[in-house]
Amino acid sequence: MKNGKVPNPNTVHPIAGYENEIYVKPTITNPNIVVGDFTYIGDSEFESHVTHHYEWNGDKLIIGKFCQIAAGVEFVMNGANHQMNAVSTFPFYTLQGWEMDPPLPEDLPLKGDTVIGNDVWIGQNAVILPGVHIGDGAIIGANSVVGKDVEPYTIVVGNPAKVLRKRFDDELIGLLLAFKWWDKGIEEINALIPLLTCSDLDKVKKELTSRLA
Numbered sequence: 001m002k003n004g005k006v007p008n009p010n011t012v013h014p015i016a017g018y019e020n021e022i023y024v025k026p027t028i029t030n031p032n033i034v035v036g037d038f039t040y041i042g043d044s045e046f047e048s049h050v051t052h053h054y055e056w057n058g059d060k061l062i063i064g065k066f067c068q069i070a071a072g073v074e075f076v077m078n079g080a081n082h083q084m085n086a087v088s089t090f091p092f093y094t095l096q097g098w099e100m101d102p103p104l105p106e107d108l109p110l111k112g113d114t115v116i117g118n119d120v121w122i123g124q125n126a127v128i129l130p131g132v133h134i135g136d137g138a139i140i141g142a143n144s145v146v147g148k149d150v151e152p153y154t155i156v157v158g159n160p161a162k163v164l165r166k167r168f169d170d171e172l173i174g175l176l177l178a179f180k181w182w183d184k185g186i187e188e189i190n191a192l193i194p195l196l197t198c199s200d201l202d203k204v205k206k207e208l209t210s211r212l213a
Helices: 169-179 186-196 201-210
Strands: 034-035 059-061 072-077 112-117 154-157 163-164
Touching: 169 201, 186 201
Parallel strands: 034 059, 059 112
Antiparallel strands: 154 163
């Protein structure tokens, strides 16, 4: 408990007096957007960052807990995709006056749900393309365009985004994925903060191994 306050995932403004950072979950109105506790964005609102999200496609944006989303990030959903297996990509069926029925779903390059794991840091102005899955603990560099899945605890950068490196070795990544600190209760996470913020990774491995035994 800090300053007599307990972390509350239903608080919109977790920094008193500052409106340009919000917890996302309590602001969501679209049932096809699902966001976990304590995920925040560096803006005063979230849903305008989710573009081309049309209910008839049925795709969902699913974001885990404790994600950090910087200003200018865009989640591009499947409605942005045009038919590509025909001579023209022009979407006549969406525009007034053109005599075209909507394409069959199998004729559109629909990529499914976009899924972001837990404790993911997405840098400023990054673009996440439709159907991408980003694993727990990943880092997306600023201005990156992510069109392919990202493994847990992996750093990707660039346009198109490419793997820069894994954050940790496979042993520590496996321990973190097994431990799932983001699913613990608030009191336990508070007690874990010295471990979660420790730069002595050998010490972290030993502690996680002990706790998972």
